[in-house]
Amino acid sequence: MLSPPFSQANSLRPPGQAALVPLLVRHDSGLLNPMKDAAQTLEVELSTPRLDKMAKWLWLAGLPRPARPLHRQLQLQRSIHLTESVDEHLIWHESSIFIKPVPEYLLNFEFWTSRICGDVALYKCACGLLFSYAWLVGHKSDFRIAQNTGIIPDDISWGQWTDFMRDFIARVQPRLTHHISNRYTYGELRLSRLNTLYRFTTPISARKLVIGFMSTSNRRKIFFKQHFGWFLAAFAYISVILSAMQVGLGTDALQNSAQFQNVSYGVSLSAIYVVIISIAFIVIVWFGLFWFHLLSTLGLTKSVNYKHFVV
Incomplete structure (x- = not known):
């Protein structure tokens, strides 16, 4: 003892x-x-x-x-x-x-x-x-x-x-x-x-993936800001690169460069793919969160036990 x-x-x-x-x-x-x-x-x-x-x-x-x-x-x-x-x-x-x-x-x-x-x-x-x-x-x-x-x-x-x-x-x-x-x-x-x-690092479940150890907000707007805010920075960098290439293509030295033309072509296509895939991913996550919260609420409503409130 x-x-x-x-x-x-x-x-x-x-x-x-x-x-x-x-x-x-x-x-x-x-x-x-x-x-x-x-x-x-x-x-x-x-x-x-x-x-x-x-x-x-x-x-x-x-x-x-x-x-x-x-x-x-x-x-x-x-x-x-x-x-x-x-x-x-x-x-x-x-x-x-x-x-x-x-x-x-x-x-x-x-x-x-x-x-x-x-x-x-x-x-x-x-x-x-x-x-x-x-x-x-x-x-x-x-x-x-x-x-x-x-x-x-x-x-x-x-x-x-x-x-x-x-x-x-x-x-x-x-x-x-x-x-x-x-x-x-x-x-x-x-x-x-x-x-x-x-x-x-623990058995993975939908609830753990969405909420994590401790949720600081139940609002989806805050969730996306916390987890996908870096997307905006990435898009900003892509925009700067594309703008610089566009300016380069307007100069005589780079306009006639086959190598620069090929790089610009590849970067432009990659940027388009990245933006489309990112937007699609965000939409999928948004709908996933929507259905997660909806199904969780329905499940809790169906399984409600008023004995939980009796102490």
């Missing part, structure tokens, strides 16, 4: 667990009641199964080093967005980073004893998640940012936080690899690369 990674004296939440867990937890297309489905709720709240499946490829999405503290995130001009999905914790996209607020039950000594310490895998996930807040909140400035953004409860003082974290780190640090899950070998992970890895 494992023991909590901090002493009871440094517990930041008093005995009593009902007020510490969420009211409801979303799982797939249904809802979990933490008071009835305690074990499954903790599994959803703390484990990172999707990232675990890509563990050997995560070096492509992030570096094996601690996440940068919150004040540094602001210096990088990143906006902090809260997420309750632990799989999305410390994932960044463009000028945003997603951070899960500290689960208050992880600050309660009795909760660890009764719910977490009996499960080794869950214990490592919980320790890893808690350790990530030591990365994020190392200075008092980080602590103020964390409380202002809702990452840390506002009734905890800086002194209480430092006592708690020093105790936690002292107990976990000596055997770090045995106390935290592999996901927390890495700090921040890049969403664009995670989407690619998730699509092609």
Whole structure:
């Protein structure tokens, strides 16, 4: 039997667990009641199964080093967005980073004893998640940012936080690899690369190909902008090349050059083929997305189970 990674004296939440867990937890297309489905709720709240499946490829999405503290995130001009999905914790996209607020039950000594310490895998996930807040909140400035953004409860003082974290780190640090899950070998992970890895390193499905690891928008306009914006740049380069060739053909030196004539002929035909194929591909993808969302909606409507809404 494992023991909590901090002493009871440094517990930041008093005995009593009902007020510490969420009211409801979303799982797939249904809802979990933490008071009835305690074990499954903790599994959803703390484990990172999707990232675990890509563990050997995560070096492509992030570096094996601690996440940068919150004040540094602001210096990088990143906006902090809260997420309750632990799989999305410390994932960044463009000028945003997603951070899960500290689960208050992880600050309660009795909760660890009764719910977490009996499960080794869950214990490592919980320790890893808690350790990530030591990365994020190392200075008092980080602590103020964390409380202002809702990452840390506002009734905890800086002194209480430092006592708690020093105790936690002292107990976990000596055997770090045995106390935290592999996901927390890495700090921040890049969403664009995670989407690619998730699509092609796990069993491929239509849903994974369309949505990826985490969708930032359900609008097709945004989807095409993110994935096909480079087409516009390619078309611009092709236009410049064709314009330059047209100018060249208007000069006496190149107009009489058989080699330049052949190159211009080949490039012109290639440009036409590329444009036609690209437009056809975009149209096919658009219709594919349309039918994917339509069939997904119809399938979900037919299989709706109102028991999912009863908790």
